[in-house]
Amino acid sequence: MKVNQWINAIFSPTGGTAKVARSIAKGSGLEVREVDLSAPVTPEDLPEGAVLAAAVPVFGGRVPAAALERLAALKGKGNPAVAVAVYGNRAYEDALLELKNALEQGGFQVVAAGAFIAEHSIVRSIAAGRPDGEDTRAAEAFGASVAAKLAAGDSFAPLQVPGSPEYKEYKGLPFHPKAGRSCTKCGTCAASCPVGAIPVEDPSGTDEARCISCMRCVAVCPEGARALPAAALLGSKTMLMACASKPRKPEQFL
Numbered sequence: 001m002k003v004n005q006w007i008n009a010i011f012s013p014t015g016g017t018a019k020v021a022r023s024i025a026k027g028s029g030l031e032v033r034e035v036d037l038s039a040p041v042t043p044e045d046l047p048e049g050a051v052l053a054a055a056v057p058v059f060g061g062r063v064p065a066a067a068l069e070r071l072a073a074l075k076g077k078g079n080p081a082v083a084v085a086v087y088g089n090r091a092y093e094d095a096l097l098e099l100k101n102a103l104e105q106g107g108f109q110v111v112a113a114g115a116f117i118a119e120h121s122i123v124r125s126i127a128a129g130r131p132d133g134e135d136t137r138a139a140e141a142f143g144a145s146v147a148a149k150l151a152a153g154d155s156f157a158p159l160q161v162p163g164s165p166e167y168k169e170y171k172g173l174p175f176h177p178k179a180g181r182s183c184t185k186c187g188t189c190a191a192s193c194p195v196g197a198i199p200v201e202d203p204s205g206t207d208e209a210r211c212i213s214c215m216r217c218v219a220v221c222p223e224g225a226r227a228l229p230a231a232a233l234l235g236s237k238t239m240l241m242a243c244a245s246k247p248r249k250p251e252q253f254l
């Protein structure tokens with residue numbers, strides 16, 4: 001199949017997913033264009049010769065709904081696609097299957113999928129420093145394998161990925177980041193919140209109905225003023241230490 005462009009559609013609140021997605025794209029050796037799924041996306045029919053790589057973090061074993069909504073603006077006419085789920089070393093459960101199904105509904109043929117690991121964006125000591133050198137090499141090698149698969153053929157057998165078609169229920173976390181006393185109301189968090197949950201007129205607040213606890217506001221605050229409630233963070237750490245401390249390895253489906 002003649003493919004000349006790699007379109008990297010990335011939802012990455014705290015940057016881990018973006019690191020993985022960029023390494024995969026680099027490995028493909030193709031010309032790369034990025035679409036940021038953490039902001040509104042202009043609807044587009046992908047041109048012939050473009051492969052779409054959709055990269056999302058795993059939230060509660062699922063794909064964040066905001067990422068799926070924005071991804072739906074990109075339509076394929078049988079264009080090849082790659083599904084990439086990045087998780088914080090606990091489990092990715094139904095996220096890869098959910099992403100693959102969404103891409104197929106958008107008119108794409110999913111030719112490859114991968115599950116990669118990045119630092120846990122809630123408890124940053126889990127998978128700290130990942131993606132590391134080994135992860136990056138695996139991601140680049142995956143990108144090269146996808147490009148080789150596309151170059152070698154025009155028709156592809158249906159891809160199987162793990163996951164249950166009855167997706168795990170995920171209703172979001174019951175806790176949300178809040179601003180502390182050092183908040184200067186500079187508005188950095190409000191400007192970068194992917195779901196508009198921080199009022200621009202008073203960035204020290206959080207609209208809990210909209211907030212998806214993606215942790216971007218915590219990551220971008222120049223004063224370190226935003227954090228999860230201490231008890232919630234401690235509870236998450238205790239839970240994750242029990243089920244996410246053994247390092248997991250990237251997986252590829254080709």
Ligand SMILES: Cc1cc2nc3c(=O)[nH]c(=O)nc-3n(C[C@H](O)[C@H](O)[C@H](O)COP(=O)(O)O)c2cc1C
Nearest residue numbers: 012013014016017057060061088090091118120121
């Ligand atoms: C709300 C929320 C839910 C998460 N759920 C999971 C999960 O189910 N399994 C897991 O291994 N990691 C989970 N994580 C960790 C993220 O998937 C991981 O840190 C990812 O790399 C974050 O991507 P980003 O750096 O691009 O934001 C969760 C993180 C958040 C903020």
